[in-house]
Amino acid sequence: DGGITQSPKYLFRKEGQNVTLSCEQNLNHDAMYWYRQDPGQGLRLIYYSQIVNDFQKGDIAEGYSVSREKKESFPLTVTSAQKNPTAFYLCASSKDSKVYEQYFGPGTRLTVT
Amino acid sequence: AQRVTQPEKLLSVFKGAPVELKCNYSYSGSPELFWYVQYSRQRLQLLLRHISRESIKGFTADLNKGETSFHLKKPFAQEEDSAMYYCALSDRNQFYFGTGTSLTVIP
Numbered sequence: 001d002g003g004i005t006q007s008p009k010y011l012f013r014k015e016g017q018n019v020t021l022s023c024e025q026n027l028n029h030d031a032m033y034w035y036r037q038d039p040g041q042g043l044r045l046i047y048y049s050q051i052v053n054d055f056q057k058g059d060i061a062e063g064y065s066v067s068r069e070k071k072e073s074f075p076l077t078v079t080s081a082q083k084n085p086t087a088f089y090l091c092a093s094s095k096d097s098k099v100y101e102q103y104f105g106p107g108t109r110l111t112v113t
Numbered sequence: 114a115q116r117v118t119q120p121e122k123l124l125s126v127f128k129g130a131p132v133e134l135k136c137n138y139s140y141s142g143s144p145e146l147f148w149y150v151q152y153s154r155q156r157l158q159l160l161l162r163h164i165s166r167e168s169i170k171g172f173t174a175d176l177n178k179g180e181t182s183f184h185l186k187k188p189f190a191q192e193e194d195s196a197m198y199y200c201a202l203s204d205r206n207q208f209y210f211g212t213g214t215s216l217t218v219i220p
Contacts, residue, residue, distance in 0.1 A: 033207070040122065042199060042212035043157075050206075058207065090157065101147075102208060104157040 003027050006091050006105035013085075013112050021076045021108045023091035032074035033092040033102065036060060043090065049074055050096075078110060085112045116140060117202050119211035126190050127219045134185040134214045136174075136200030145203040146183040148174055149210075152196045160185075160198070170194070190218045 004025040013019045023032065031050045035043040045058030049068040063082025068074050074093075078085045088109050092102040118137045126132045138144060148160040161169045163176040163183060174185045183200060195218045200211040 035210075040212060042119075043208075043210040045207055045209075048207055092157075101159050101162070106156050 004091060004093050004103050004105040006089075006108050008108060009106065011108055011110045013110070015112055016080045017112075018077055018079050019085075019110065019112075021078065021089055021091075021110070023074045023076065023105060024072055025074075025093045025103075025105075026072060027093055027095075027103060028071070029093035029103070030071070030096045031094045032068070033094075034058075034064070034066065034074070034076045035090040035092065037088040037090055037107070046076065046089075078112075085110060116209040117200050117211040119198075119200055119214050121214045122212070123215050123217070125217045125219055128192055129189050132187050132190040132194070132216065132218075134198050134200075134216065136183045136185065136211060138181050138183060138200075138202050140181075140202060140204065142204070144176075146174075146176055147201045147203065147208075148172070148183075148185050149199040149201055150196050151199070157199070190216075192218050192220055194218050 007022045033048040034046040037043050044060050046064050047058055047066040049055035052071050055066050055068050065077045088107050090107045091105040094102045116139050120135055146163045149157050150160040151157045172187045174183050176183050197213050197215050199213045202209045
């Protein structure tokens with residue numbers, strides 16, 4: 001069940017600390033995405049990257065940052081500026097920017113206290 | 114602006130009964146629409162897409178441009194269909210997901 005992996009599965013942090021969530025894919029996909037999943041709100045796009053060294057803000061990018069230095073990796077940093085960081089975070093990838101189908105990782109549940 | 118609307122958060126049907134999960138969208142061009150499903154303790158995965166006009170696990174979905182809808186249907190629900198279903202729209206740059214409908218099939 002490889003393809004796209006996220007680590008860790010559960011993450012706990014103290015308020016005020018930055019935390020980085022890992023996302024790796026071995027599907028040779030060009031595009032990668034980060035979503036936040038909250039109860040009753042579905043999936044909301046945080047950031048996406050259509051190619052290495054390029055990324056764009058999604059609907060809720062405030063308080064988050066990303067990098068795309070390698071095709072396989074798209075880490076997400078939740079900064080202390082994010083007001084409600086506790087959530088389930090999903091990473092996805094797609095073959096190219098045309099976005100015909102997205103493949104999702106298993107997710108990381110972040111709890112900030 | 115909300116591009117994808119799923120009006121039902123929860124839906125329960127009896128096994129063997131027909132099921133319809135509603136999805137309406139707002140998009141000015143020619144949308145590409147998808148249904149994703151998340152079974153318990155599994156990752157989110159593609160169920161079907163309108164361009165394929167396929168039936169997956171007995172589910173079908175027809176794009177109705179006049180009503181801007183893409184409802185998911187199955188004539189006879191099975192217990193294993195219990196899951197969270199998300200309707201999604203692609204504008205070829207990114208996806209827009211609905212808020213999801215949790216389907217429970219009662220034995």
